[in-house]
Amino acid sequence: MPGLKFRVLLDSEKKEEIFRDILISDTDNFESFFNSIVKSFNFGGKEMASFYVSNDSWDKGHEISLLDMSYEDDSIDSPAAVMKQAIIKDFISEPDQKFILIYDFIKMWIFLIELIGYERNEPAIPEMVLSVGTAPPESSRIEMDDTLFNGDISDGFSEDEFDEEEDEDEYGFNDFESGYSDDDQTNY
Numbered sequence: 001m002p003g004l005k006f007r008v009l010l011d012s013e014k015k016e017e018i019f020r021d022i023l024i025s026d027t028d029n030f031e032s033f034f035n036s037i038v039k040s041f042n043f044g045g046k047e048m049a050s051f052y053v054s055n056d057s058w059d060k061g062h063e064i065s066l067l068d069m070s071y072e073d074d075s076i077d078s079p080a081a082v083m084k085q086a087i088i089k090d091f092i093s094e095p096d097q098k099f100i101l102i103y104d105f106i107k108m109w110i111f112l113i114e115l116i117g118y119e120r121n122e123p124a125i126p127e128m129v130l131s132v133g134t135a136p137p138e139s140s141r142i143e144m145d146d147t148l149f150n151g152d153i154s155d156g157f158s159e160d161e162f163d164e165e166e167d168e169d170e171y172g173f174n175d176f177e178s179g180y181s182d183d184d185q186t187n188y
Contacts, residue, residue, distance in 0.1 A: 002026055003119035004088065008037050008101075010135060011110040018133030025122040026092070030064050030083035036126035037101060037111060041135040047104035050080065051113075053091055054098040058112060064091070107141040 004026050009019040020040040024033055030051055038045040048067070052060040063080035091097070092115065101111040 003122040004092075004115055005117035005119060005129065006033075006099075007114050007116045008040070009112045009114075010041060010133075011112060012136065014136070016133055018135055019130075020128050020132075021116070021130035022126055023119060023123050023129050024088065024126040025124075026087075026089035027122075028088055028126065030081075030086045030088060030091075031066070032126055033088060034066065034083055034101070036128070037113075038103065040128045040131065041138075043103065043109070043135075043138040047107075049101060049103040051083070052100040052102070054100050056098070058098065058100065060100055062091075104138075104141075109138075109141065 003023050005021055005023050007019055007021050009017070012018050018041075020037070022033070022036050022040060024036065034049060034051070035045060038049075048065075050066065051064040053062045053064070054060060064083055064086045065080040066083050068080075068082045091099075095115070097115040099113040101113060103109040103111065
């Protein structure tokens with residue numbers, strides 16, 4: 001069986017290229033591939049993740065999830081495959097097959113994966129054969145909710161602006177123009 005060489009590019013906010021080339025057996029499963037990817041980027045591998053079969057336009061296709069999340073839902077046309085049971089060669093339909101890996105659905109680490117070569121000898125275990133660029137720490141990506149509630153991102157308003165605009169009446173309600181006069185409201 002041949003070894004497959006994949007280029008795994010980290011979609012990063014930095015302008016530098018950060019990628020790893022990983023050699024893996026075509027009879028290996030996606031869980032093994034996932035573990036080799038997160039290890040090569042020094043990530044912990046403890047977050048949810050899914051591979052997606054992709055095309056030349058990097059569209060997300062069939063999902064291969066880390067865990068079975070289908071809950072036996074009959075309404076799903078094509079349930080996601082599970083990494084542990086999904087064999088890589090079964091999902092290769094193009095000589096330059098592409099996959100997308102999304103790791104940590106809160107922080108959204110995205111890896112673009114492309115088959116770039118075949119090796120005559122397959123490795124016994126997946127191995128990183130090339131490393132370019134320094135991967136950022138897994139914790140470096142900021143969750144949007146954290147930034148909004150911890151005051152790290154300014155929304156352009158100061159607290160003083162809100163205080164100046166608020167005119168509360170004697171009952172604690174804000175005074176605003178409703179378009180109705182007091183006479184309109186007493187007729188009911």
